[in-house]
Amino acid sequence: MAKILIVAEHRDGKLKKSTFELVGASASAGNETHVALLGEGVADLAKEIGNYGANKVHVAQSAALKLYNAEAYTGVLAELAKGISPDVILASHTPTGRDFMPRLARRLDVGLASDCVTLAFEGTGIKVRRPVYSGKATAEVEFLGSGPRMATIRANALGLGKPDAGKSAESITATANVGETKTKTTDVVKGSSARPDVTEAAIVVSGGRALKGAENFKIIEEMADVLGAAVGASRAAVDAGYRPHRDQVGQTGKVVSPALYIACGISGAIQHLAGMRTSKTIVAINTDAEAPIYQIADYGVVGDLFQVVPALTDEFKKIKEH
Amino acid sequence: MTWQTFAFVLIAGFAFSYSGLKFKTLFELMRKHQGTSPKLDRIPERIQTAIANVLGQSAVNRKQPIGLLHTVIFWGFIIISIGTVEQFASTIHSAANFEFIGLGNYALLVRIQDFFTTAILVAVLGAFYRRIVVQPAGLGVSKDANVVLTFTGTLMVAILLMNAFFIVGHNPPYAASMPVSNALAGVIRGYGFSQTTNQVLFTAWKWIHMLLVLGFSMYIPSSKHLHILAAGPNTFLRKLDRAKAMRPIDFTNESLTQYGAAKITDFSWKDTLDYYSCTECGRCQDLCPAWNTGKELSPKKLIVDLKSNLYQNKSAILSGKSEEVGPIVDGKITEGVIWACTSCRACEVACPVFIEHTDKIYETRRNLVMMESKFPAEVQTVFKNMETNYSPWAFAASDRANWAEGLEVKTMAEVGSADGVDVLLWVGCAGSFDDRNKKVLRSFVSLLKKASVKFAILGTEEQCTGDAARRIGNEYLFQTLATANIETLNRYAVKKVVTACPHCFNILKNEYKDFGGKYEVVHHSQYISQMIREGKLKPAANLSAKVTFHDSCYLGRWNNVYDQPRAVLEAVPGLQLVEMKNNHDQSMCCGAGGGRMWMEETVGKRVNITRTEQALETGASVIAAACPFCMTMMNDGVKAKDKQDSVKVMDLAELMDQATT
Numbered sequence: 005m006a007k008i009l010i011v012a013e014h015r016d017g018k019l020k021k022s023t024f025e026l027v028g029a030s031a032s033a034g035n036e037t038h039v040a041l042l043g044e045g046v047a048d049l050a051k052e053i054g055n056y057g058a059n060k061v062h063v064a065q066s067a068a069l070k071l072y073n074a075e076a077y078t079g080v081l082a083e084l085a086k087g088i089s090p091d092v093i094l095a096s097h098t099p100t101g102r103d104f105m106p107r108l109a110r111r112l113d114v115g116l117a118s119d120c121v122t123l124a125f126e127g128t129g130i131k132v133r134r135p136v137y138s139g140k141a142t143a144e145v146e147f148l149g150s151g152p153r154m155a156t157i158r159a160n161a162l163g164l165g166k167p168d169a170g171k172s173a174e175s176i177t178a179t180a181n182v183g184e185t186k187t188k189t190t191d192v193v194k195g196s197s198a199r200p201d202v203t204e205a206a207i208v209v210s211g212g213r214a215l216k217g218a219e220n221f222k223i224i225e226e227m228a229d230v231l232g233a234a235v236g237a238s239r240a241a242v243d244a245g246y247r248p249h250r251d252q253v254g255q256t257g258k259v260v261s262p263a264l265y266i267a268c269g270i271s272g273a274i275q276h277l278a279g280m281r282t283s284k285t286i287v288a289i290n291t292d293a294e295a296p297i298y299q300i301a302d303y304g305v306v307g308d309l310f311q312v313v314p315a316l317t318d319e320f321k322k323i324k325e326h
Numbered sequence: 327m328t329w330q331t332f333a334f335v336l337i338a339g340f341a342f343s344y345s346g347l348k349f350k351t352l353f354e355l356m357r358k359h360q361g362t363s364p365k366l367d368r369i370p371e372r373i374q375t376a377i378a379n380v381l382g383q384s385a386v387n388r389k390q391p392i393g394l395l396h397t398v399i400f401w402g403f404i405i406i407s408i409g410t411v412e413q414f415a416s417t418i419h420s421a422a423n424f425e426f427i428g429l430g431n432y433a434l435l436v437r438i439q440d441f442f443t444t445a446i447l448v449a450v451l452g453a454f455y456r457r458i459v460v461q462p463a464g465l466g467v468s469k470d471a472n473v474v475l476t477f478t479g480t481l482m483v484a485i486l487l488m489n490a491f492f493i494v495g496h497n498p499p500y501a502a503s504m505p506v507s508n509a510l511a512g513v514i515r516g517y518g519f520s521q522t523t524n525q526v527l528f529t530a531w532k533w534i535h536m537l538l539v540l541g542f543s544m545y546i547p548s549s550k551h552l553h554i555l556a557a558g559p560n561t562f563l564r565k566l567d568r569a570k571a572m573r574p575i576d577f578t579n580e581s582l583t584q585y586g587a588a589k590i591t592d593f594s595w596k597d598t599l600d601y602y603s604c605t606e607c608g609r610c611q612d613l614c615p616a617w618n619t620g621k622e623l624s625p626k627k628l629i630v631d632l633k634s635n636l637y638q639n640k641s642a643i644l645s646g647k648s649e650e651v652g653p654i655v656d657g658k659i660t661e662g663v664i665w666a667c668t669s670c671r672a673c674e675v676a677c678p679v680f681i682e683h684t685d686k687i688y689e690t691r692r693n694l695v696m697m698e699s700k701f702p703a704e705v706q707t708v709f710k711n712m713e714t715n716y717s718p719w720a721f722a723a724s725d726r727a728n729w730a731e732g733l734e735v736k737t738m739a740e741v742g743s744a745d746g747v748d749v750l751l752w753v754g755c756a757g758s759f760d761d762r763n764k765k766v767l768r769s770f771v772s773l774l775k776k777a778s779v780k781f782a783i784l785g786t787e788e789q790c791t792g793d794a795a796r797r798i799g800n801e802y803l804f805q806t807l808a809t810a811n812i813e814t815l816n817r818y819a820v821k822k823v824v825t826a827c828p829h830c831f832n833i834l835k836n837e838y839k840d841f842g843g844k845y846e847v848v849h850h851s852q853y854i855s856q857m858i859r860e861g862k863l864k865p866a867a868n869l870s871a872k873v874t875f876h877d878s879c880y881l882g883r884w885n886n887v888y889d890q891p892r893a894v895l896e897a898v899p900g901l902q903l904v905e906m907k908n909n910h911d912q913s914m915c916c917g918a919g920g921g922r923m924w925m926e927e928t929v930g931k932r933v934n935i936t937r938t939e940q941a942l943e944t945g946a947s948v949i950a951a952a953c954p955f956c957m958t959m960m961n962d963g964v965k966a967k968d969k970q971d972s973v974k975v976m977d978l979a980e981l982m983d984q985a986t987t
Contacts, residue, residue: 256926274756
């Protein structure tokens with residue numbers, strides 16, 4: 005049994021599922037589970053954390069913590085960690101976790117295993133595995149030396165347990181001494197899209213130049229929304245101005261490897277293949293049966309995407325409704 | 327001693343001391359450069375090129391009518407300088423004129439001078455017309471140039487008027503030998519000035535002329551007109567061969583504390599001579615694919631900005647305070663400038679004074695990449711792939727030979743040694759992994775089989791040649807790949823290599839030499855052309871297509887291979903070869919060279935689109951390529967122009983394979 009400190013992540017007054025994953029995994033392994041909850045006006049969130057089996061929630065509140073700020077988080081967490089002296093500190097491998105955990109590790113002068121996909125508790129320590137070489141292999145990480153073991157865990161890697169309304173955690177007010185910081189977060193501006201980022205999504209629906217216009221990407225967006233997928237694009241589509249560069253999948257764009265990749269009107273030039281060929285399942289929709297994309301596709305539909313895509317979207321909708 | 331002698335000696339002494347000191351500074355600046363000096367070998371060839379291009383004005387005359395104007399001014403000045411020398415000499419001592427050569431000879435001398443003075447004046451007016459009325463794009467507005475032209479024009483007017491007043495005043499026996507001055511003298515006589523007035527005006531124009539010459543000598547060192555002194559030596563010191571290799575870095579030398587060029591002084595003194603030689607004619611800029619598509623890079627501006635960087639750091643350089651010398655990538659030369667280059671060398675081909683623009687870019691890139699770790703983010707993936715997969719694309723090295731499945735192509739490992747084959751086929755990464763280019767390789771293999779050529783590939787033992795890594799500036803990665811490849815090639819005692827990729831071709835042929843890899847390397851266009859000549863391939867099927875050939879930079883400008891690819895196309899029955907407006911060494915890059923293949927192109931218009939438009943203008947139904955990167959770029963261009971149904975991009979090997987049985 006170990007003493008675990010988990011850093012909770014929340015946005016707009018709601019805790020992230022990945023935080024519950026971590027709390028559930030720690031508690032169900034019988035660990036003394038502490039959760040650090042930083043923010044302003046977040047005390048109410050402690051209850052929900054308790055439902056997943058946490059023992060203690062340390063609530064640090066300050067106006068300076070209202071919006072996420074790496075420096076503020078690091079300072080408060082370092083102080084908290086010194087007080088609790090946990091065996092293990094965990095956070096989700098999200099953009100936020102990726103931001104403050106390395107800083108915290110430096111502050112505590114210990115190592116950090118980032119982007120872990122498995123987590124096992126052993127005595128007072130942990131064993132984690134992380135993918136290397138673009139997921140071609142997995143490395144098992146062992147911690148040496150003394151001090152807390154730190155790791156960031158990929159979202160969806162542990163699975164979400166069931167909350168138990170009968171369980172509750174003790175809520176403790178922690179000091180939130182932010183002090184002087186070099187930067188201050190004044191505002192968080194949301195991206196225009198509510199869709200996930202192509203590199204993070206489990207499903208990516210991509211369109212190519214065959215869409216013939218930015219406005220025609222609507223059918224790709226519709227399919228993506230039904231599937232909860234991200235929208236990607238080929239370089240040709242980006243060059244033609246149909247999509248912004250951040251959506252570009254390929255050698256010079258983003259490299260993705262989702263569970264499902266649906267390529268619509270993309271011939272599969274090497275430039276594109278280089279960015280998505282490691283996807284687990286690839287579906288190609290193209291009029292040209294000779295297109296190289298079919299060489300790597302698991303499923304292919306030879307046909308006009310303007311007919312195939314809406315038809316597929318309708319079918320997906322039906323499946324979701326049932 | 328007359329007052330004139332006294333005044334002249336004083337003024338001339340001042341002027342020459344002033345310009346002498348300036349030249350000394352320019353020379354000192356050259357000496358303070360750290361970079362590797364060029365090799366001074368093959369002297370007879372150097373003398374030959376200097377005669378052809380300096381005295382013969384050969385490179386300048388590639389562009390007309392300005393080449394002719396320049397030649398007139400160049401030769402004119404050499405000839406009238408005899409008169410200037412005579413005048414200076416006779417001003418110091420009146421007897422020191424050149425009349426001692428005899429009246430007949432002297433009459434001939436002044437006749438030639440009168441003619442050239444007038445010719446220069448006409449040429450200067452022509453140059454003015456070009457700058458002010460025609461305004462060619464590459465030239466830009468240059469105050470410096472206008473000052474120089476005004477100087478030169480006024481100088482000629484002064485000479486003619488001086489001579490005219492002399493004729494009026496002295497009526498020399500050779501007056502008729504100076505038709506222009508003599509005619510002007512006739513006009514002056516009409517005014518009926520007194521003899522004294524004539525004498526005063528003669529003296530005035532003579533002094534105007536002399537002061538202009540002396541003033542000019544003071545102006546030259548800090549002007550772009552410095553080229554009149556620098557361009558000659560620069561031509562003599564030029565790289566003699568079109569094919570050249572990038573300078574290797576010795577990584578075993580542990581005393582090296584810096585790679586590439588960070589400061590202007592990291593270049594060599596020859597680079598400085600390059601800046602001194604530049605007269606800002608803009609021929610480089612006119613041909614530059616980056617500039618012509620709206621990028622930050624202009625090769626002309628690069629040289630001008632390097633020169634201005636040099637002058638800005640003058641005092642720090644001269645006083646030896648190297649830590650105070652500012653960086654090359656300053657406000658004027660941005661990283662955007664450095665990364666926009668496609669290494670097509672159109673600038674170097676265009677330059678009439680043999681400036682080498684691209685080496686300066688490579689050296690700066692080396693510093694940015696290896697010292698500063700500053701490069702376009704997307705290149706990181708390429709480096710990583712080359713390190714782990716030996717290919718710029720992230721495909722498994724173990725799949726490298728999969729393209730040849732079913733073709734019964736032997737690997738060197740199966741053959742055992744190069745003695746068992748005629749030639750080694752170097753496949754390259756594009757041929758190995760890019761579906762479009764796999765087809766090209768399959769066609770070429772088919773041709774080799776038709777011609778019963780015994781060949782083998784390295785298969786999974788082949789690695790990327792490292793061209794892109796080297797051009798981007800990652801010399802270390804390049805050398806790692808090169809060393810591995812050379813080890814493999816030498817183990818099989820390979821002597822002859824053929825490849826369908828001009829980038830592999832250039833590196834294997836010209837750049838592996840420096841690392842112990844010496845092979846006879848031919849491009850597949852050369853090999854196919856030879857197989858046709860030897861009768862091993864007999865193109866018979868009529869293709870009846872209009873085809874335009876897109877020159878690959880690494881085949882053409884880097885290696886002077888222009889004719890063989892065209893010979894291959896012309897051997898195809900029914901094929902009509904049409905040239906794009908820009909062809910041979912004036913060809914435009916597809917936009918993929920110099921590692922640009924692996925970078926995003928977000929500024930301006932895309933290079934491949936512009937080149938594709940030039941190809942489409944010919945009305946050809948096939949764009950023939952001889953390079954996998956050109957193929958990709960032109961294919962993308964054709965698709966972007968929505969012409970994929972009517973225009974195909976094909977490799978020479980594919981066309982020839984269709985034409986033969």
